[in-house]
Amino acid sequence: MRSFADSNGDGLGDVGGLRARLPHLAELGVDALWVTPWYPSPMADGGYDITDHRDVDPRFGTLADVDALLEEAHGLGVRVVVDLVANHTSEQHPWFVAALAAGPGSAERGRYFFRDGRAGGDQPPNDWISAFGGPAWTRVTSPGGAPEQWYLHTFAPEQPDVDWSDPQVQQGYDDVVRFWLDRGVDGIRVDAAPAMAKAPGLPDAGHAPGARFDSHLWQDSPHWDVDEVHAILRRWRAISDGYPGDRAFVTEAVVHSAERLSRYVRPDEMHTTFNFDFLHAPWRAERLRQVIDATLAALRPVGAPPTWVLSSHDDPRHVTRYSREQPAERGGPVSGPADLAVGLRRARAATLLLLALPGGAYLYQGEELGLPEVEDLPVDALQDPTWERSGHTVRGRDGCRVPLPWSGEAPPFGFTATDVRPWLPQPPEWAALTVERQSADPESTLSLYRAALRLRRELPGLAGERFRWDDDGDGSVLAFTRGAGFGCLVNLGERPLPLAGRGVALLSSSPVTDELPPDTAVWLERDPAT
Ligand code: GLC
Numbered sequence: 015m016r017s018f019a020d021s022n023g024d025g026l027g028d029v030g031g032l033r034a035r036l037p038h039l040a041e042l043g044v045d046a047l048w049v050t051p052w053y054p055s056p057m058a059d060g061g062y063d064i065t066d067h068r069d070v071d072p073r074f075g076t077l078a079d080v081d082a083l084l085e086e087a088h089g090l091g092v093r094v095v096v097d098l099v100a101n102h103t104s105e106q107h108p109w110f111v112a113a114l115a116a117g118p119g120s121a122e123r124g125r126y127f128f129r130d131g132r133a134g135g136d137q138p139p140n141d142w143i144s145a146f147g148g149p150a151w152t153r154v155t156s157p158g159g160a161p162e163q164w165y166l167h168t169f170a171p172e173q174p175d176v177d178w179s180d181p182q183v184q185q186g187y188d189d190v191v192r193f194w195l196d197r198g199v200d201g202i203r204v205d206a207a208p209a210m211a212k213a214p215g216l217p218d219a220g221h222a223p224g225a226r227f228d229s230h231l232w233q234d235s236p237h238w239d240v241d242e243v244h245a246i247l248r249r250w251r252a253i254s255d256g257y258p259g260d261r262a263f264v265t266e267a268v269v270h271s272a273e274r275l276s277r278y279v280r281p282d283e284m285h286t287t288f289n290f291d292f293l294h295a296p297w298r299a300e301r302l303r304q305v306i307d308a309t310l311a312a313l314r315p316v317g318a319p320p321t322w323v324l325s326s327h328d329d330p331r332h333v334t335r336y337s338r339e340q341p342a343e344r345g346g347p348v349s350g351p352a353d354l355a356v357g358l359r360r361a362r363a364a365t366l367l368l369l370a371l372p373g374g375a376y377l378y379q380g381e382e383l384g385l386p387e388v389e390d391l392p393v394d395a396l397q398d399p400t401w402e403r404s405g406h407t408v409r410g411r412d413g414c415r416v417p418l419p420w421s422g423e424a425p426p427f428g429f430t431a432t433d434v435r436p437w438l439p440q441p442p443e444w445a446a447l448t449v450e451r452q453s454a455d456p457e458s459t460l461s462l463y464r465a466a467l468r469l470r471r472e473l474p475g476l477a478g479e480r481f482r483w484d485d486d487g488d489g490s491v492l493a494f495t496r497g498a499g500f501g502c503l504v505n506l507g508e509r510p511l512p513l514a515g516r517g518v519a520l521l522s523s524s525p526v527t528d529e530l531p532p533d534t535a536v537w538l539e540r541d542p543a544t
Pocket of ligand 1 (some may be wrong): 059062099169205206266327328
């Protein structure tokens, strides 16, 4: 929301900017648009700290603007998905303000997790940790200033977790879901889904001192991916099934395995879920192949479509991730200097891989321009709570959130009015990456995305679920067939791969001759009989 386009000259993206730039999305060829939170918020966590889930922050616009956005997007054939943040509210939400005022034992505190501390009250109630660093508990003081109870926050202290066993919480969020479905949104993205249920009694998780929030490693955690979360998802699915049209949910769930993830998309739960295993896989053929296989195998029994994603507003942009020496495994050390030319080459190849796989693909704004992570933002510009919470050791996610470059030769590149500074500074070298510049260049990354998304709609071989690995080679190649007549080949090795006899190239991520160069992907039209 904040980084797409600004229409009112405050340096912050808004609904008006989104409306003005809808033609870009339609021309790009996307089916739908997911908007990160636009709700009233003190912005302690980029809008994921909400004071009113049924309104729009004045910095972003009004509900009337949202209605106009829905109408215009639908007119262009683009659906709209909103973000539902139901694990926590803002500390300034009326519920939390009332909870603080009402004191220990009150019904108002029952909507959150308030507990007495251990060791006479001075220690947090358990060892749970926050996703942004440090303990997941903060102590409050009584109106007289005396230290009092603690409250739970999986994310920043400004984002207290709500207690989903409380009927008022359940009812409150039912109303939120209905509010947006009534307004005509086509889908809902469920934020931090695995955090929404906690094990009864809030037992210790056994975290080592200084442990990181590596939720993809956790099994049987008392505060992540607890089975009761599925009751919440079923509740929402039942609500949305009562609405006309195809409304779809997508969950954000970084969990231990593809099998655990598949539980979020059982027939009476969510429709799709982001595939973070794919996003976090290094640029290595064997790892990507494992993730693809595990994803397809885990989702088949529940009948949900797979999805694929390379970047998000929470992760370093994949051009930069792929620009360094690749770790053997997810989370392994990424080392060496960045070679952004290599990173972009791999990113373009990864795009053709992503868009050739069966199921849905999620794109993160700016990847269609091949934007790199901005790793050298001045520290006084950093806004991600991770920076403060980590004691200035982890910069956080601002580097992937730098406002988009639309046009012109210098910042703000058409993102906002010429004399206004965007909320995060843009690198001057992005002059070469603007939408305007890339639209005029048939070899640009933007042109590649447009061509790939168009073919993805048009080619019959890319419809449906058919997927088969071709038996290929030395472990540095990904080669597969979709429907009859369509093949995809990705060379992740160091040597060129002969293309003779493999079919006719339809689209390639970098120029190809009779060989497929390293870090290049190609879509092929084959003899349908093969
Ligand atoms: C999700 C969002 C992230 C946010 C967090 C807390 O992970 O994607 O941006 O900080 O939830 O709401």
